Amino acid sequence: MQELHLIILAIVVSFGFVFSYLAMKEHDLLKALALSSVQSTFFALGFYILAAPDIVLAYLAIAVGAYTALVILAISKTERYEVGE
Amino acid sequence: MKRDVFVSISFLMAFLLISYAITVKDVLGMAENPLRPLGGFYLRHAFAPSNLTSHSPEVVTAIVWNYRGFDTLFETFVFFLSIMGALSIFRLTEEQEKEARSLESREPHRHMDLITRATTKLVVIMIVSISASIALHGHLTPGGGFQGGSAMAVAALLLFAAFSKFTLERKGLTLGHVITAYAFGLALILATAIAPVFLYDGRLLQINLLPGETGLLNLDVGEYIAVTFGFLMVFLVLGISEWIFKVILRGEIE
Numbered sequence: 001m002q003e004l005h006l007i008i009l010a011i012v013v014s015f016g017f018v019f020s021y022l023a024m025k026e027h028d029l030l031k032a033l034a035l036s037s038v039q040s041t042f043f044a045l046g047f048y049i050l051a052a053p054d055i056v057l058a059y060l061a062i063a064v065g066a067y068t069a070l071v072i073l074a075i076s077k078t079e080r081y082e083v084g085e
Numbered sequence: 086m087k088r089d090v091f092v093s094i095s096f097l098m099a100f101l102l103i104s105y106a107i108t109v110k111d112v113l114g115m116a117e118n119p120l121r122p123l124g125g126f127y128l129r130h131a132f133a134p135s136n137l138t139s140h141s142p143e144v145v146t147a148i149v150w151n152y153r154g155f156d157t158l159f160e161t162f163v164f165f166l167s168i169m170g171a172l173s174i175f176r177l178t179e180e181q182e183k184e185a186r187s188l189e190s191r192e193p194h195r196h197m198d199l200i201t202r203a204t205t206k207l208v209v210i211m212i213v214s215i216s217a218s219i220a221l222h223g224h225l226t227p228g229g230g231f232q233g234g235s236a237m238a239v240a241a242l243l244l245f246a247a248f249s250k251f252t253l254e255r256k257g258l259t260l261g262h263v264i265t266a267y268a269f270g271l272a273l274i275l276a277t278a279i280a281p282v283f284l285y286d287g288r289l290l291q292i293n294l295l296p297g298e299t300g301l302l303n304l305d306v307g308e309y310i311a312v313t314f315g316f317l318m319v320f321l322v323l324g325i326s327e328w329i330f331k332v333i334l335r336g337e338i339e
Contacts (some may be wrong), residue, residue, distance in 0.1 A: 069246070
């Protein structure tokens with residue numbers, strides 16, 4: 001049973017990893033924000049598998065809700081596209 | 086794009102290799118000693134009925150408010166400082182506030198379509214009730230003030246996005262009221278933290294001296310109020326349109 005949990009954890013966290021990489025590479029900041037909230041969702045699943053429901057409750061609300069909204073507000077005050085290499 | 090895929094896959098391989106080495110091959114030697122001494126101490130003492138804990142049957146809450154009580158208290162203070170920072174950066178004098186309000190009333194009135202608004206109303210009611218249950222039941226089940234408060238902040242945010250800042254202000258959630266509610270939450274937390282010193286000759290934050298679950302409930306509710314209204318305050322301040330701010334700042338220079 002424990003092995004199964006560890007395997008699910010590894011899969012979920014690697015998906016989160018891939019999405020965080022994609023978010024870093026994305027030049028459209030709004031798309032990057034969406035990718036980063038997908039990554040947060042996967043990490044929240046990881047916390048749930050690690051038997052920390054307290055963290056899941058706070059993490060989902062903060063990382064998917066409040067953080068995303070604050071960054072959207074910040075983006076609205078600058079430019080949407082990241083330019084130049 | 087090809088390079089991206091290559092980099093992703095190589096990171097993934099490294100990750101899988103490290104997890105294989107730690108879990109199956111046990112390179113760090115964690116398998117023969119799965120429960121660390123500190124964890125054992127917490128597990129044995131978290132449920133102690135009388136003197137050691139804050140009367141919480143939930144281990145996480147017992148640890149958060151006993152062994153890590155100061156941690157949580159200082160976390161509240163850090164949150165307070167950051168909100169005060171935001172407020173002092175975006176502060177307006179009374180005349181400027183009046184000017185901002187008159188400029189805001191000239192903005193075109195926009196709102197989303199009927200489906201979005203009706204769904205948002207339903208969802209907000211659900212989020213509010215769930216966040217209240219998370220916060221008020223926090224000492225029995227997983228959850229607590231901070232978790233409930235952040236869920237509640239999301240509800241306020243949904244209202245903010247689907248309707249507008251003005252809807253919230255018309256319902257009475259103006260900046261002044263929100264600051265008052267936030268101060269009330271902080272005062273409740275501080276009073277509960279100090280009460281054992283004056284009433285029972287205990288130490289700071291020794292809430293197990295208070296009768297029953299009073300201490301835990303007060304801290305939970307105080308944190309819930311403080312986090313909810315703290316977030317809402319930041320959203321209200323950030324929600325002022327940029328061109329209005331520019332007009333006001335230009336007026337300040339001239």
